[in-house]
Amino acid sequence: MTGLTFNSWQAIQDEVMRRIHARVWPPGTVIPNEADLALEFGCARATVNRALRALAEMGILERRRKAGTRVALHPVSRATLDIPVIRQEITERGQSYGYQRLSCAILRPPAEIARTLWINPASDALHVSALHLSETRPFVIEDRWINLTTAPAAAAQDFETLSANEWLVVTIPYTHGSIRFTAAAATAQEAELLCTTPGAPVFVVERLTWDHERTVTLARLCYGPGYSITTGIGTPS
Template identity: 45%
Template sequence: MTTPQRHSWKDIRDRIHARILDRTYRPGDKLPHDEDMAQTLGCSRSTVQRAMQDLSESGLVERRRKGGTHVRPEPVARVTIEIPIIRKEVEDLGQRHGYQLLSRAALPPPAEIATRMELSAHVPCLHVRALHLAQDRPYLYEDRWINLQTAAEIDSVDLCTISANEWLVLNMPYTRCELRFFALAADADLAKALHTSPNTALFAIERTTWIDTQPITTVRTIGAPGYQLSAST
């Protein structure tokens, strides 16, 4: 008697993906029901559902309630960008991380920040500016606002010994994130902090996170000249 082979959801995902690539399932085709797919591939229905979820998140298939699963006529290319612990990001490059807390103040958010966070201008926030170093050279400048109603505990954290970035990643999981990427010209303060010349073009990332409907933080990080961002598909 032989024992049926166990398949992980990743195995099933890859097999379905292969059938999409070889045009067994063509663009626009409706895929078999999950139960039928599970029987064909020799796995559980829940395994197929997890595989389909990943294919949907990757933009290859579209799942509709009561409408079934279809191969997208025009697959959507998507990438995954994780919110990094900047200390670990620097160390993964084989470099020594350094950190300087430049300022910390409890302030009402200015109108631009309140709008970005979908927050009342009267909600107390913590404004933090910091500089991350790699091999004692500027790496990333951080300008952050934190909602003290959502992340009240950070008000008692020593941000000289742990960055707001690291504390929030470890302690405040989010359910929604908005990202914006752009270039900006260094003003005098940024040029001094990042050891570059005024008007140098710098890469900036603006990121805002929420837990359900409650804003957690909004941050603008600005890389020193040569900074690179990596993502995976």
């Protein structure tokens, strides 16, 4: 046991991964604390911390003060999705982008929308629907409600040529939000807009964004047949 020294946090990360794979530290094991590992690896504690923190962010380790660091029991694949602005999503494929506003009006939202946006059901909100095109072919339908309490400036926009999608990202910042992915059957209207048949499977993305304690907007993106999202996954156990 001469104890080779690992002086880069990447090397330490690899060594920890090796021990997990080799079942030296099976799932559930509490591994030595940072100070001991630093001693064993012949490096500073901060270096060990860097390596272990990265593994914890990947979901491979679970860390708690005083309780120590343990190998996660249920390995999960953690994927990070980049969700770009729609224009970019299209132009990055080397295709031309087109935009067509369908409607824009200040309306009393349906009860469910009002509830999701946390606004008074008796007050108005801005509704915008639009079609985004890729090379003259319909790509995605955007159906959006905007909370006018949070984004009053939106009322002055007609979104005729600039999509609400892009206007919002450069105008109303948001702090957090949630995203939901589903498969749904195209309604008659959606089918017509997307040049497909009613009932055809469409990929639906629903996004709700918040600025601190206030909701900003609820968007439903309805992608035509053949659409897919791809991403890479990291390095779990």
